[in-house]
Amino acid sequence: MSDETFDPAISALEERSRALFRESVAGLDMGTRSRLTQVRHAALAAADRSQRRGWWLLRPPVWVSAAGVTAAAVLSVALWFGGPSTHHGQMTAADTQSKFEDLDIIASSDESSGDAMDMLQDDIDFYAWADKTANGEPTA
Amino acid sequence: MSGFDTLPGAWMVWDGPAPAPGGAVLEQTRELDKFLGEIERRAFRMAQVALRDPDDAMDAVQDAMLKLARNYAARPSAEWRPLFYRILENGIRDLQRRRSVRKRFMVWLPGPKEDPDNEAQDPLESVADGGTPVPERLMQDEALQKLESSLRELPPRQREAFMLRNFEGLDVAETASAMGCSEGSVKTHYSRAVHTLREQLGEVW
Numbered sequence: 258m259s260d261e262t263f264d265p266a267i268s269a270l271e272e273r274s275r276a277l278f279r280e281s282v283a284g285l286d287m288g289t290r291s292r293l294t295q296v297r298h299a300a301l302a303a304a305d306r307s308q309r310r311g312w313w314l315l316r317p318p319v320w321v322s323a324a325g326v327t328a329a330a331v332l333s334v335a336l337w338f339g340g341p342s343t344h345h346g347q348m349t350a351a352d353t354q355s356k357f358e359d360l361d362i363i364a365s366s367d368e369s370s371g372d373a374m375d376m377l378q379d380d381i382d383f384y385a386w387a388d389k390t391a392n393g394e395p396t397a
Numbered sequence: 398m399s400g401f402d403t404l405p406g407a408w409m410v411w412d413g414p415a416p417a418p419g420g421a422v423l424e425q426t427r428e429l430d431k432f433l434g435e436i437e438r439r440a441f442r443m444a445q446v447a448l449r450d451p452d453d454a455m456d457a458v459q460d461a462m463l464k465l466a467r468n469y470a471a472r473p474s475a476e477w478r479p480l481f482y483r484i485l486e487n488g489i490r491d492l493q494r495r496r497s498v499r500k501r502f503m504v505w506l507p508g509p510k511e512d513p514d515n516e517a518q519d520p521l522e523s524v525a526d527g528g529t530p531v532p533e534r535l536m537q538d539e540a541l542q543k544l545e546s547s548l549r550e551l552p553p554r555q556r557e558a559f560m561l562r563n564f565e566g567l568d569v570a571e572t573a574s575a576m577g578c579s580e581g582s583v584k585t586h587y588s589r590a591v592h593t594l595r596e597q598l599g600e601v602w
Contacts, residue, residue, distance in 0.1 A: 274544050278439075282438045296455065296462055301429060
């Protein structure tokens with residue numbers, strides 16, 4: 258056992274102490290042996306639970322789907338407001354205001370779709386006139 | 398450390414043992430059961446030598462078994478022994494530290510002092526199963542007591558090196574892994590331990 262040059266006295270000490278230790282291990286009382294067995298079984302049960310928990314945690318839970326939907330909604334809104342603008346990539350207060358209004362119209366389209374159509378109808382005459390003017394046609 | 402770690406850019410990372418398929422888990426549990434069954438008594442005795450108190454020794458062994466089973470069961474079985482003893486030695490050191498703090502605190506409190514050598518025990522619990530004749534048994538007990546008391550007087554690292562190498566039969570590399578030091582340190586600790594024991598136990602022991 259010793260890594261030094263062989264010394265019979267040291268070797269005898271190692272052997273004697275090892276034998277005594279093994280004897281004491283073999284002579285452990287039944288109460289201690291029983292407790293050790295219980296402790297071992299508890300440890301193995303804990304390991305088993307740990308393994309099962311590992312599987313459960315790796316499975317995608319329900320909240321992951323809900324979080325995905327929420328993240329998609331937030332991303333859509335961010336893209337809507339962060340889209341290309343006409344002022345060298347900088348968004349002005351007017352742009353923001355306009356987009357808020359558009360969003361408001363879309364969000365309330367169920368209730369006020371009639372009003373939106375009326376506004377479009379009112380402007381049709383103006384767009385027809387503007388088109389004719391641009392093409393050099395005579396206007397009425 | 399095992400379990401979940403939070404990393405930048407990720408929600409959670411499971412760094413514990415990789416879950417194994419059902420059959421493999423069963424086989425692993427069986428192997429771990431066999432391993433722990435083989436070493437539990439020696440581990441208990443080694444903890445008892447270091448801590449003197451059987452209940453503390455049982456706690457240390459229980460803690461080491463739980464930690465090994467929870468955190469390292471998925472490791473190759475060849476690594477279990479050094480890992481187990483590393484956990485056990487850490488646990489023993491923690492218990493010794495706590496005990497010394499408690500002792501320092503108890504000095505200031507009135508009441509009976511603790512005497513670990515004079516604890517009431519169930520006599521049936523201390524009945525050994527050996528068939529050794531009584532006079533020989535007594536001599537062995539005396540020699541064992543001398544050995545244990547000399548081991549307790551050794552510096553902790555020397556005691557660890559001696560018990561792991563000589564009682565548990567770990568080689569130098571495994572002992573170094575269990576003690577968390579270099580192989581050279583193991584050899585030094587072991588050599589010093591052996592020579593001190595030789596001086597303390599005498600020629601005739």
